[in-house]
């Protein structure tokens with residue numbers, strides 16, 4: 001079976017004189033490299049310039065707070081179930097009296113961790129979340145020296161009260177529409193929980 | 195007498211400085227040029243266009259830890275790179291960098307010394323340079339270093355023969371002089387020796403690549419087989435000395451090629467240009483222009499070295515030896531015979 005037409009039949013024939021003295025081949029090679037001298041480098045001067053990003057780019061997650069500054073996540077575990085990479089773990093706790101300004105629901109996540117080395121940034125957690133608590137943003141996940149530092153806890157994931165993170169960029173009409181499609185996994189799961 | 199000594203000392207220091215400077219900036223240009231050939235940008239962090247990169251590299255070399263292996267012969271271990279660097283720097287003295295500077299009726303040649311066997315001097319000194327590599331590789335007491343050193347020395351010895359033969363042919367065309375200066379003066383009219391010696395030049399060029407251990411003949415330090423060849427065990431500035439010496443060698447052999455075969459500071463229609471610009475023969479400006487032209491040619495040759503390096507893959511060792519002994523030596527002998535016959539009919543040599 002022939003998959004491409006780039007197949008070349010190798011033969012062991014004697015080299016011709018021109019091939020034996022190498023020079024024509026060398027000159028040809030040098031012409032090729034020389035022609036590259038005038039080609040524009042595709043390099044992007046990274047720290048000075050960044051590549052334009054798609055508006056729906058899926059980068060580092062954020063755990064949102066509501067308009068009063070309380071965490072939206074209720075530790076339902078939908079995101080962890082939806083996650084194909086099994087990157088999310090959490091532990092839930094009960095909200096005490098007087099913590100209403102901190103947590104929106106009666107149950108909240110005491111520990112919420114995403115392993116950024118496992119995450120494939122598919123965005124299924126965002127789709128799965130019934131509380132609109134987790135979103136992927138256009139921020140890049142920084143590199144680090146230690147594996148354990150790549151497991152992001154609530155300290156890195158929950159947005160700061162005074163530094164809200166805009167997640168509306170990703171919520172284009174198409175994305176919002178997509179989230180409503182019945183039969184999507186998160187909608188099914190959501191129905192079951194209800 | 196005093197002015198003579200002062201003048202020569204200044205010239206020595208300048209040649210020394212220029213050699214080192216060119217070597218340093220060759221490393222920068224090597225990386226830049228390689229990047230251009232590979233559609234990259236090359237060093238761009240240190241200063242504009244990475245101009246300060248060699249300084250950063252040099253600084254790094256100085257502050258690295260000096261390691262001398264326990265089992266090595268310490269004296270020879272240090273001697274190796276020193277000798278290599280020394281011989282590399284010594285060759286620069288016989289090259290005439292420009293026409294004589296005439297200041298106040300006195301001629302100051304832009305050449306440290308004009309020995310009448312300049313070419314043989316260069317060949318001799320560069321072959322002493324092999325000892326640097328051999329000693330360094332041997333004293334490291336490491337089999338990779340030793341193999342690299344053996345390769346380097348056998349390669350240099352083999353290619354020196356063809357190189358010498360091609361130079362003999364050149365000397366015959368140039369009228370039987372071995373002085374650099376006279377060979378350059380002979381090309382004063384702007385017709386360079388490469389017109390008479392195209393084959394000789396090709397042989398010389400190939401041999402120069404082998405002599406300077408540059409790709410495609412850099413098997414003495416090929417990473418894939420020998421880790422680093424003779425400089426495997428070297429670190430810090432001793433490694434720097436090896437690398438520097440290699441770049442100086444490249445600079446000097448470019449200077450030799452540009453001088454012997456491409457007229458050095460002469461160029462076609464030079465005299466017409468000078469008279470059109472209203473410059474007196476023998477004025478300082480002419481020496482300066484000549485020097486710049488020579489320098490430009492040298493830079494071109496250095497770029498050719500790099501161009502080849504980033505084009506061709508490395509030769510296999512047996513291919514290298516075959517090329518040296520079975521192709522280049524017969525070819526240079528043929529070239530020699532051809533030259534003698536042609537020159538005999540032109541009447542430049544008589545028996």
Ligand code: SF4
Pocket residue numbers: 079082083084085086087088114118119120121122123124125126
């Ligand atoms: S983006 Fe995908 S892989 Fe990453 S945590 Fe969310 S569901 Fe898991």
Ligand code: SF4
Pocket residue numbers: 072073074075076077078079080090128129130131132133134
């Ligand atoms: S699905 Fe939303 S609410 Fe549920 S645990 Fe995940 S982030 Fe919290």
